[in-house]
Amino acid sequence: MTNNILQQKFDTPFQTPPFELIKEDNYLPAFKELINSSKEQINKIVESPEIPDFYNTIVALETSGSQLGIVSHIFFNLNHAETNEEIQTIAREVSPLLTEYSNDIWLNDKLFSKVKQVYEHQNKNELTSEQVQLLEESYKGFVRKGALLEGDSREHYREITTELSKLTLQFGENLLSETNDYQLHLSNKEELDGLPDGILEAAAALAKSQDKEGWIFTLQFPSYVPFMKYAENRELRRQMYMAYSKRGNNDNEHDNKELIKKIVSLRVQKAKLLGYASHAHFVLEEHMALNPEKVNGFLSELLDASLEVAKSDVKEVELFANDNGLEGDLQRWDYPYYSEKLKAEKYGLDDEATRPYFQLKMVEQGVLGLATKLYGLSFRENNNISVYHDEVKTYEVFDEDGTFLSVFYVDYHPRTTKQGGAWMTSFREQHRDGQGDVRPHVSIVCNFTRPTDNKPSLLTFNEVQTFLHEFGHALHGMLSNVIYESLSGTNVYRDFVELPSQIMENWGTQKEWLKDVGVHYQTDEVIPDELIQKIIDSENYQSGYATVRQLSFGMNDMAWHSLIEPFEGDVITFEQESMKATELFPPVEGTAFSTGFAHIFDGGYAAGYYGYKWAEVLDADAFEAFKENGIFDKETATRFRNEILEKGGTAHPMTLYKKFRGHEPSIEPLLKRSGLKK
Template identity: 45%
Template sequence: MKKTFLTIAAAMMMLACTQTDRKNPFLEEWTTPEGVPPFEQIQVTDYLPAFEEGIKQQKAEIKAIVDNPEAPTFENTLAAMDASGKLLDKVSMVFFNITESDGSDELDKVMETVLPLVSEHNDNIYMDAKLFERVKAVYDAKDGKGYTAEQLMLLDRVYKTFVRNGIALPADKQARLREINSKLSVLQQQFGKNLLAETNAYKLVLEKEEDLAGLPESVRAAAAELAKANGMEGKWVIGLQNPSRIPFLQNSDRRDLREQVYKAYISRGNNGNENDNKKIVLNIVKLRIEKANLLGFETPADFILDDTMAKKSDVVNSFLLGIFNAGNKKAKKELAEMQAIADREGKGVKIEPWDWDYYAQKLRKEKYAMNEDEIKPYFKMENVRAGAFAVAHKLYGLNFEKLEGMPLFNPEAECFRVTDADSSLIGIFYTDYYPRASKRGGAWMTNFREQSIDKDGNDVRPVVINIANFTKPTATEPSLLTIDEVQTLFHEFGHGLHGLLAKANYKTVSGTNVARDFVELPSQIMENWAVEPEVLAMYAKHYKTGEVIPTELIEKIQATSTFNQGFMTTELAAAAILDMNWHDLKSADGIDPVAFEKTMMDKIGLIPEIAPRYRTTYFNHIWSGGYSAGYYSYLWAEVLDKDAFQAFKTTGLFNPTTARAFRTLLEKGGTEEPMVLYRTFRGAEPNPEAMLVGRGLK
């Protein structure tokens, strides 16, 4: 996303001519309720000057640490570093969130200038030899100082960050590392930009009634709304966003159209056009290999995993292969059951990848008499969100109050004040749940402000956000979620609780700032509550009648909890294995990304009816989303979450003692080692069998 600075500078000069009295809101104290960002006041041209001033201020703060004549101590070095960069954090958290959730061409232009600036600034800090001397002096003398566990974690984190950013390298190699970091930042952003463009570009336009064969009224209405939004009123449009694509693949009787939509989805970034990602992938891999080599590691995976719970590539690969084999075995049985249905229909259909969702729906109806459209009316988005809030209230005593008139980054966003049982402020929570062309796909949690204790001893409470791409309301129905979307809402809310409940002194180890393969525990454990009968009875109410979901539907949901898990486990594990294969490379010379992917999937025995959940050219998690050599963490953390949830199943879903113990784990964030936190909660190491049992694979 690197474009010239001249375009931005010219726009800024034009604005200056007409708004000379206007102040940049980032350079002012925010007087909004609880200090949330004043989104409506922020203009695109505010970002670059705020970044430049933020970098300038942090450089001065770092210089003051380096020039301090006093001997290095934890407070005057580590704590001072953690407290630095307040303005830069302020603008960064707004800017990078907005570009992901409500991007524009104008923001892209700013991004092209900002990314190299931020990359260079980060390198300047962590390649500062004099600053490292002070950090190392504190690190080397840490024994016997009586530091808290949190202080030791911060010290270890900062020390390792210097090492992992090349502080020990000679000047020429540091210079090369700077170039690599700058190039990677631009390539990674370009990958995501291309993927968004590819996703938005595809539209299957349906014009005749026969094109709609098999589609329930809810899917037709959503397709009509999408057509209207694209200026094609009176027609129907199917896009590649999950709420549009998945119901179509599940229900459409038009096999030829299912094939078109499926192939369009799995070919994103691999179409030979201006949004093709194959060359970008290879360049990213080559640069990551070179970076790992510079820092003393053979492969990117070796480098990345050195800072995780798993530590070693062999550990991850062995873990994933065991899960993949169990999933693949069950997927073959699922395929045979679906093929039997297709054979009975007598149309000569051999199940292909674009048939899986369609026949899985038929199989589920046949085995469990369950239809997704039968249960969706009980999962109005607002009710599901209220259910997640109710679970947090019963577990942790939290209260959620919707705030009207708050600054919003998009009109579709909503804002809530979160308070504790004693009415003290926990934080501010935003939700933004519906797809739009300016938002990248998927679902995620992040912060507009992280929790910490400031220099005056004040507990700065966090501002947290959940983003998703759920089924949108139509002209005739509210947003009615699928079971998958319900669990996604609870999942991201779990991340949100991890951020909201943070109780740390230092932002570097606060909230979700934990090891990548631990960060999914708080999110995934929340999914377990979503479909528990006791919890469903709390929130699953028919959007028209208010009727609580009937027992027989709850029983069907429970009965189908492990349905299609062979497929789901296999596609997830295959993607994680693909991620590791890319990052286990010692050289990417002469590699064709598509051929490489096929070879790796053939090697593990992935059946042709299933593709990895994310293929190489649209695997945003690993090329642009921070999960490189880390996609395994969803399955790794599932071992933890299924084992941890057994504590609640044993003592009671809302047992106060168990809930208090888990809340403590959430509050501590990254202030202690992950496994120490887990053992403190559970009293033992996690049982790896719990995950396979939970998925119905054992």
């Protein structure tokens, strides 16, 4: 019996990770031992004298390495949400080991021969539709991971995948370091003109925590975004913008340009080895869009619909800025500031007008309450479940009939040990084993505005929408109701995975829901109808600009991953060319976008970032069903749950969507919602 806690069954509520017992030096020995034991499980499948069938081969393969999977979830989630130098060092050693382990499975000729035999000879009429899906995904998984390669090509594939695991990890570490390394420390009060009291209080608290006088502003979103929107000092806005936009492009030890060149080149080589023209062709074969031509056509269609509106949006801000004292051209560091002022003038609305009504505690109640209204879920906080940081809260989630559904972790605020942005993840995914339904452990990780000594955490409206978005992903994980783990929850096509998250954002502009969450933190006054109407009226403010900006990210991604030869050019020049059609401002010397684009270089969105806009088409069309029947209609919600949220990847996304909606999605609702079509 091992003494390593990571190699034991967790004697905890719902078998959740016992974080307080896990030490950094547990990880590496556990990974090595569990890789070995998982290899033994694979070897049993390979050496079995039985005739290969669905259960002794496909299911046995699906369930192998389960404890290794649990430890991997724990470790890599912490590496994103609560990392340190020791964890990062372990990650650099472990990632290649896991890649080698995976390659030893996918490139095992005997194992693939058995999988192929089942794939070709199994009577599919004897299987359920989910089992057929697992069989097909298992076979495709081997082919797409090199099982058909031979000789030198096979070894080259091993080398490429191992190197990629190291490079993408390094990209993320560099970006976190660049974000943490910059601070704007101010001591002159006159330089703070325009900044709201809450932002100043947070900046003063940060300075005090570092035993410094004055105010400290950082590149983390709750600090950076309001600074850019409200700071009257144009030069300081420029400094902040340059620091943020040069991350990974400072020609120092954290520079990401060479990493990008290596990553995209290795992805090209890998795609070529597997018989694809580019990495995009390889990736999109397993997406709803199917191929780069369809993606590029989709992006172009949206660009055609939005570009003139976007130009008009920017011109409107520029004219306003000139009328309000701006000398010279409107620059990128001016746009957020004057755009926010124009919004306040047009609608009587800015982030600071709504922020007092969006206390995190009340927003949380409203978001969880929305799941109660729609799906009958209930949430019970449980302080006995171990957490990886004392800011993390945990809930038990129950269905309407009292059935336990999930453990739910929430981690709200920025730390230097946490990557930027917001995401949903899991420590355990739903599936069924011999003992019954194994329920998931789901987590959302955010970087919301921190509370201060005098104020609770007060969210911007954008942060409220982010909460809804990530909670939609969480519901996809929590409500999963499938048999096989590899098909459960969010294990779906990348351009479909954003539907459950983005549809939740629609409730954020509905009066009935805003009345539930909008309560003034000092007076307990419910958010007034007049302010709600301003939120609704301003929903499409600068929507052309926002659309084109998002399209530029997708076009950048597609350009990098449509390369058909290794890249030897200049990263900045290539980037500017890829985004030229969407540019609304002149380029700024020294800045880069790609060097901070973690989604595609340290995440799962390579050749898939367009999926956010693709899924907007789906969510706008899907929300029409709720508007037709009532935004809290239980019958519509039940259908969405039964046909989308519970099904995971057990069927093709379009099949699931049409079962819910009755037809394929139309782009019209998105164009209308975005104000791009009257």
